[in-house]
Amino acid sequence: MAAPSAASARQEGQPFAKAATMRDVAERANVSVASVSRVLNGLGVTSDATRQRVLDAVEDLRYVPHFGARSLSTSKNDTIGVILPDLFGEFFSELIRGMDLAARAHGKHLIVSSSHDGAEDTLAAVRSMRGRVDGMIVLSPHLGAANLSSEFAGRMPVLLMNGGAAEPGRASIMIDNHGGAVGAVQHLRSTGRRRIAHIRGAAGNIEADTRAAGYTAALDGHDPIIVEGDFSQASGHRAATQLLSMTERPDAVFAANDMMAVGALLAFQEAGVRCPEDIAVVGFDDVPIAALMRPALTTMRVNIAEIGRRGVERLIGLVQAGATADATDTACEIVRPILVERQSTAAASSARFNKG
Amino acid sequence: MAAPSAASARQEGQPFAKAATMRDVAERANVSVASVSRVLNGLGVTSDATRQRVLDAVEDLRYVPHFGARSLSTSKNDTIGVILPDLFGEFFSELIRGMDLAARAHGKHLIVSSSHDGAEDTLAAVRSMRGRVDGMIVLSPHLGAANLSSEFAGRMPVLLMNGGAAEPGRASIMIDNHGGAVGAVQHLRSTGRRRIAHIRGAAGNIEADTRAAGYTAALDGHDPIIVEGDFSQASGHRAATQLLSMTERPDAVFAANDMMAVGALLAFQEAGVRCPEDIAVVGFDDVPIAALMRPALTTMRVNIAEIGRRGVERLIGLVQAGATADATDTACEIVRPILVERQSTAAASSARFNKG
DNA sequence: CTGTTAGCGCGTTCAT
């Protein structure tokens, strides 16, 4: 009181006035900060008179609690961090959408960090989240689970979705990449395709490796035909062009994800190669675009948004368990992709029929 | 001091050990927290011996600075907040991708809050960011600029991208929705279409309203034919079905965004109505999917990722200016969509030619 | 019912 009220003495040279603090509110309402805190958080008891004075002061000063300070004091952030390798394509969009929905449903915030090139870059991102999040979901095809565990060493709840081998005892959601790839190839073979090529994902990416391995395994002795890609549409286009230049052209392609399959589809179209008549294509993920392509893309569906939702909910469970020193969720959930048959792999006869 | 070292007395029942703090590091290295701070931030001077001891301790304890605490003490967060209405479709994915790239390039973090139904919901999101971000980018087609200014009242740098009328003196990036709509309709008319319908965006959405107004204005006396949509693909499908059931069918449709145009395209396909021969379609945004559709979608292109990038960079400029009480960037940048002609609006003759 | 006070983890003068 003796000192000029901080809140009123401002608005001068500074372009941005410092926001009112709890103390400003307390002074204006002639109460202590504790009372302000009680009123704002609805804890404890307060007389109606005090409550009203506080509320008025809050209104006048346009007071908004300082989230960071509150976190520091309660050591809770109500925020979960997500580490992604990239943000390209529809896969991650869908994933984040699912996560965001789940997070909001539980009143949590989401902070995502993406575009991580390699393992060290990812690790840096993980570290930068300390003190801002209560737990994190890590998707890192670069990072082995071993690196991650040593990094966290039980510091904070973590849910792994990095496609690598599940580490027992660490909560995770994994896509059955091997099984999915096998399913794709088997579908192709069952519809009469014989020379089945594979456009693989980026080298060094665990998911890419696993899908490639699945492809090879399902070939059942036939020679593998593998061309490199990096999960981008453009790389799928390039790879498909390579395929076309081969002396013995494949009659089917399994692309390690939908975006590459889309690129391949376009390349075939440009080259005048008909799909599915001349060459069949199957993708992986079932991103929204897959159903919109012409021919519509057969793919191994992973319910992306749903996985995001599950991930967030399990992580929230872990956070709460951690707070109460409860039993911990260490399950490794495995999601099996399911085949969605569309036109891009239709047998020659039915393809002709559907073409109209 | 008298109390047992916090760092060593842990690792017991708790599932998650409390992370090491700066004090733990200081004790282990037999120095003061001040020295630890100096070493870690590279400020001031430190003897090599001390520096090494600190570094070792950091390594041993796996110490990671607490971001929140640092923010509180420096009142900087190195984070910018983004308020979005929704996360559906490719528009926001692209936008976030552009923002994320720019943010990372400047060493800033991004925290996005989405799925806001109405004005009050958005306001709540805005408030919840205090103390976590140094500035924010607000996309809110619900919120009038007036509400926002009074909410912020010069508290923190804000960049508006909410499609409403630009408020002089407040930094903003606006899409020329009216001009874009006019361009779309004029293109349709110049290719010989006469009964041009409009699938509009959600009622109450400023961008939707402005585009609808532009559509009507460009009609130049002809009767407007407007059906409701909500920017979703499904709503575009429904709207298109409505259009088909009219006694006097339109021969062209301007959809307020690409996703609705895609829905319309599918509806036409299902109904056996040919595009562009029977009916032309033009969208808005030029999301990646637009070029992949068959027929490929003509649209008013907005360089989405680029806008995101610009927004982040201007906001960062504002944040730095605010810190130094410098002049403020108050420009209202207007982005004019440009027509991208594709097959969905090809004239009947060339359409036949391209069909092959 | 209300006010005082001690941290939360860190940056930062100011002495030493």
Add this chain to the structure above:
DNA sequence: ATGAACGCGCTAACAG
């Protein structure tokens, strides 16, 4: 070159 002490804004005992 280094350490002690204070403050950032808020919550949570503990007194009164």
